[in-house]
Amino acid sequence: MTTLAFGQKQKTWFDEAFVLLRRELMDTLRDWRIIVPIASLTLFFPFLMNLTAGLASEWVTKYGGAPIIGERIIPFLLMVVGFFPLSFSLVIALEVFVGEKERKSLEPLLASPLSDSQLYFGKALASMIPPLVASYLGIAVYLVGLKIFRGWQPAPELFVLVILLTTAKAVVMVSGAVVISSQTTSVRAANLLASFIIIPMALLMQGESLIMFWANYPVLWWILAALIVVNILLVRMGLHLFDREELLGREIDELNPRVVWLKFKGFWQSVEPGGPVERFTLRRVYTRDLPSILRRTGLATLTVVLALVAAMVGGWLYARSFPLPQRFWSPQALTMETLHSAPAVGFLPAFTAEAVLSNNIRSLLLGGLLAVFSFGALAVVLLMAPMGIIGFFMFQVAHWGMSPWLFFATFVMPHGLFELPAAVLATAAALRLGAAVLARSASPRLTVGEGWLAALADFVKVFVFATLPLLLIAAIVEVNLTLRVVLWAYGLH
């Protein structure tokens, strides 16, 4: 017996990870199912987009539109050209992580001297490099085409933004795929869970397209910053999950609705996630469950409150830039009839307690649903919108020489005393639900999936036992009291 390996010169951390990276890259490049579509998207799609950009521009000009409308499509298509090859990073990552687990070729790797982090980075980089290279190439082909045929070139800021956003999205998709892979043992199950990555990415693309159309590039920098934060969280989570113990110690073979339901039921029936199942009573919910959930959602609640304050300040600042003339509104014009007829504007609900209640429930449930597919962010954004409007009107009122605090106290506070806590609680629970796929669950014994189900049970408990009763009271107060307070405060009838 000899000791072949032990006398060797020690390689660096990266040298060892690079061995794995190179093998994974070689494997991907040999898979025609991946290479052919990537090559097509890289070489042909940019030409198609060049053609589209040209046609769109001509069409707008032909029908008398401002040429800027056509021009604004070009940067958006630049982003699309970069994104399409990038979508393969998700496919490759699922194949490289969970595919290897499914083919049982992961264990020999786990038995090798490579550390968990070397395995993680070797595989993650291998999933990212081919689609990113294809993406950059696609962008280059598109830009060269634009330069030659239309004489257009992007502003340096736009170019840097698109490259950075594209790279950040690749990291999100790959690091998200690792989190998903660690929860499944088959590519099929992983593909089902991949909607948790694809849907937020699609929503983000739609948001970015609007921003690009308005050429509001500073917002894109904020989006980039948010993506970097998400990346840090996902990579941290991935590093935690991609360890030998988690990969081999916990094996969830399939998505079994019955098991999922039983787990949810268990969390519903226990006070603490993973704690003992106890008799479910209303008394227990209000004395133990809700206080316990409030403790768990403390950070999320603080985040929501800060976001709402920021939205109000933002609304105020926006109004300061675009103040409305006073003829738009006069308190003297307020009567019970005008307030009751406000819903005729179109987007406001009928002014009955039932309609107000159902509108508020729908909005907050929609927030919960969007939270699931946006790591919680869209639930907060949805609630920030009305707070931004309140901030906007508070400034307007101040601008017209009236007290913004009186406005807030009369128009918002009577029912807001109940509605705002209800909305904050539900949104904080929704934020936690969305973020549960990013963060280690409260109990180290729970998997990511179990942590998510525990957060869902918390959301439902908060919604049913705290938000709904508060919204009901708020709706009754809003319809029966708020208007009277407004009229009384402004000395009207």
Added chain:
Amino acid sequence: MIEAENLTKKFDDFVAVDSLSLSVPAGQVLALLGPNGAGKTTTVRMLSAILAPTTGRAIVAGFDVRQSPGEVRRRVGMLTEMPGLYLRMQAVEYLDFFGQLYGLGASQRQARAAALLSRFGMADAVDKRLSDYSKGMRQKLALIRSMLHDPPVLLLDEPTSAMDPQSARLVRDAIAALRGERHAIILCTHNLFEAEELADNIAIIRRGRIVEQGTMASLKSRLLGPPLMEVRLNAPLDGLLPDFFQRVQVVEQGDVWLRYQTEDPAVENPRLLRWLADRGAGVVTLSEVARSLEDVYLRVVAE
């Protein structure tokens, strides 16, 4: 070379391995036997530092699996239950990749791979893609992978499964040779013939616990009783039978044969033969009845 003491592994509330202790010195083979789900794979995963023990301690090739998992993995060759090959690669590429992971230099990788491929009769198939390999060839290549860095400790899970008899013989010879080269080997197998042929010690594991452990002879003696002898005669003993029953412990009998157990065959058998000859009984044969590891295993597992 492998020392495990009260090794326990829990997955949540499920105890996969429970207070397992074993020892395998250099140059010995331990066969780890047990039904599916008994805890063999989890034991091997702990000894190869893939899983950390919940409690207990294991020293493999001089390193603690919990404190120095990287050093342990560097010194262990592991053959997993499934070959787990990369099917788009060729054998040479595949072995080169694993050689690099284990820190072998380029010339060492080439030399070791060539020698092992030749030893297992696979030198002609090195240019084929692994997807074109038969099950047996894949298993042999996985075994070569585990031996590539010449580790002092080998943990082999079903090394001859899916192999034709000729290849299985080749692998068994290789394991015997490795034992001769002072490697410590743990062999997980359902092939009891293979275990009996190769193992110096046998450990039978059930529901995460080692229920029997020892050499083949000691296990047989402990579980199946003293050696079983069979005497065949040219005619029935008839009137001599009562006396015969008094001399030895007869366990089975036919017209012209008897089986008896004796603690000391070297003393008892010549004495019995003399007694039969003195009384004119014609002895055709006197031999020990072979009792296999299967008898031992089934006895333990049935309990």
